[in-house]
Amino acid sequence: MTLIIVIVTVLISFAAFNNQQLMSKLIFNPYAVKNLKQWYRLVSSGFLHADYMHLFINMFVLYSFGTAVEHYYLLIFGNAAPYLFLTLYITSIFAANTSTFYKQQNNQYYNSLGASGAVSAVLFTSILFDPYANVYFYGFIKMPAILMGVAYLGYSYYMSRRETSDNINHEAHFYGAVYGMLFTIAFKPSLMLYFIKQLFNY
DSSP: OHHHHHHHHHHHHHHHHTOHHHHHHHSBOHHHHHHSOOTTHHHHGGGOOSSHHHHHHHHHHHHHHHHHHHHHHHHHHGGGHHHHHHHHHHHHHHHHHHHHHHHHTTOTTOOBBOSHHHHHHHHHHHHHHOTTOEEEETTTEEEEHHHHHHHHHHHHHHHHTSOOSSOBOTHHHHHHHHHHHHHHHHHOTHHHHHHHHHHHTO
16 A cells, blocks of 8 residues: 555656646645635645655655554554545544644735655654664665654644745644654554553663
């Protein structure tokens, strides 16, 4: 399922890079969502990216952690795992954009895009299962997954407070991360205790 999501996202992003009309129709514009009832933008924007680097980073992180989450889901949820993973991913795009929608719904000039909210959900779901898994920042800096996650949220908070023109909704990273963990815990509440136990048994 992770690979399918990556392929679909790459294809849509590539198409939008060369088609400004398509980009305008799919990008997250809270004003259009509210006034034109284009609710699909809350999700379609998650399949768009600002540039090739933005796309590569998100898809690299998604594939790296998404395959791990799918493995854990399969162990816990069995045959329902692929459907739950797809539901996690799609609904996390929506959830990550919700706060921004309420803040920017009267601002017709606000636009944002990117899978970062959903990728954050997948990343932190992986951390829920194994907070001390080794990850390699920039490919060679080894650190526990939970440390990388906290650093990622810190960076997202910092960027969300800056005035940028990259159309990347950095605030969505935080809400996506929280949603991803809560989504999974809702289906398996005992995972919360399992997560806490792992934190203190390091």
